[in-house]
Amino acid sequence: MVSLPHWFSDRRCLILAAGAVGVAILLGILAAFGVYDLAFLTLRTVTERGSIVIETRYNPVAFAVFGVLAAITFGGALLLARFIRLCARSGPRASVDEIASASATLGRELANALAVIRLDLANKETYARSLANAQGRLAGLTEADQVRVVVSLLVAENERMRLASEKDKHKLEASAQEIDALQASLRGAEEATLTDPLTGIGNRRLFNDAMTKAIKDSHAQRVPLSLIMCDIDHFKRVNDMFGHDVGDEIIRALARVIETSVRETDSVARYGGEEFAIILPGTELTRAKETADRIRRQFSAKKFAIRKTNQKIGQVTASFGVAEHRPGDDVQEFVRRADAKLYEAKARGRDRVADFGERG
Known part of the structure; x- marks a missing residue:
């Protein structure tokens, strides 16, 4: 069937929005899988000696990364909203409803993915704090039993982090699959707004x-x-x-x-x-x-x-x-x-x- 080119402004909106979702999901997967050491994204590092806080360092890189992530998310939402408005002015009502429904679900999945990312970063901050506490405590210990207790606590904390990362990984995988299905649905709805339903050619x-x-x-x-x-x-x-x-x-x-x-x-x-x-x-x-x-x-x-x-x-x-x-x-x-x-x-x-x- 001969069809008309599909590269038009509405589609560019969809592609850019899908790209924004992809970047956000990629960051989450990197964090969950531990592909890279993301400790540098910890918002702050606390050094304690006993119960006394010696030093607190805030990481400007982490704040910058979170700012970029927020901008990507907000931009993707705006692009999807613009795409829906454009289709609503000229596309069939059924297609517009499909796009709106898919976009709403896509927004929820993106929110879920970002929630997983935030939780993972919070876990890493807690883990970093535990390491700092253990370091401070180990420096003042002299007996082997006391050292074994601290090491046992570190092992338990490490296992907690492993289980949390595994759980976050499964959540992100489920969200990624749902987003792939929604993107396919959006493409189908977009095609419907550009096709004459009687003949199947361009409108x-x-x-x-x-x-x-x-x-x-x-x-x-x-x-x-x-x-x-x-x-x-x-x-x-x-x-x-x-x-x-x-x-x-x-x-x-x-x-x-x-x-x-x-x-x-x-x-x-x-x-x-x-x-x-x-x-x-x-x-x-x-x-x-x-x-x-x-x-x-x-x-x-x-x-x-x-x-x-x-x-x-x-x-x-x-x-x-x-x-x-x-x-x-x-x-x-x-x-x-x-x-x-x-x-x-x-x-x-x-x-x-x-x-x-x-x-x-």
């Missing part, structure tokens, strides 16, 4: 984005760009006579013909109702007209009938307007010129292709 929203990109690429690479607009002839009459189910099937049939008649680099979208748009990068007007005429002939050759009653619908045709991009054309002007030729084709008898000619 008007994705067409606008793809056309903007195609014009930019055409200008930057100095290559031609053409646009085909097509519309099913007398479609209202077909709907009135045979019903909307038949009309929908005819729309799907034209979409299939178009998809099988264009290149992988071309983009196809249902522009609205029974009208379609085809973007042809690197294609001059003459070749675009040939493509339009090939689609026209293949579609008009089809014979439609109602399956249940075998009632013959007969020939259904389509008209086409073709334009090549001109310097200075924005999306609206480019579409307007192709649309003007589409209506000219209809005015001249339908089932034909109209273009601006080499000189326009």
